[in-house]
Amino acid sequence: MTGAGGLAAVLFDMDGTLVDSEKVWDVGLTELAQRYGGRLSAPARARMVGTSMVESMTILHNDIGQPWRDPQESIQWLEARVKELFIDGLVFRPGAAELLAELYTAGVPMALVTATRRHLVDVALETIGRRHFAAVVCGDEVDETKPHPMPYLTAARLLGVDVRRCVAIEDSPTGVASARAARAVVLAVPCEVDLSAVDGVTLADSLAEVDLAYLRRLVG
Structure with a gap:
């Protein structure tokens, strides 16, 4: 067939x-921004949908006014947190x-x-x-x-x-x-x-x- x-x-x-799973990513991204003492804006979150991890982290860092942060360090923390959430079920x-x-x-x-x-x-x-x-x-x-x-x-x-x-x-x-x-x-x-x-x-x-x-x- x-x-x-x-x-x-x-x-x-x-x-x-x-x-x-976008709602799961919402949780992880919100927690990551808070970890850095910032708050992720809704427009920045919307721009992340469908993008690569590096691009998403660049958007987040710029949004919270910390463009100097290392994207790979943020990716490592975020993916570990999201994996925990994924295991709980999608x-x-x-x-x-x-x-x-x-x-x-x-x-x-x-x-x-x-x-x-x-x-x-x-x-x-x-x-x-x-x-x-x-x-x-x-x-x-x-x-x-x-x-x-x-x-x-x-x-x-x-x-x-x-x-x-x-x-x-x-x-x-x-x-x-x-x-x-x-x-x-x-x-x-x-x-x-x-x-x-x-x-x-x-x-x-x-x-x-x-x-x-x-x-x-x-x-x-």
């Missing part, structure tokens, strides 16, 4: 798309578990394409189910991260499919830009950031309204 209806594979972002976004199960049963290849680093993704996969994904592309495993097309191009290559016949499902402008640059068909499902002004994508309010037939229609 692979490729039936023109659909070769489905490429999923993780944070905010499959699991409601909550699926509406419709995500059902869509994964349907695609898996139908034999549609899937990849996870995330800016999050491998050691955290491995913890998250205990909830999401690693059996669903024939390929996993993490933020620390590619030379360029989102919004560069490399993560999505890498996922398509690992699956052995034409990226133009893949649907990439994203929740952030950065992720959408990456998938579009790779020439995937993009389904945007907003979580923390409004995507109504983003061009060249199909918008859905929730994955609860998305099924295999819906994804096949997107590819045409």
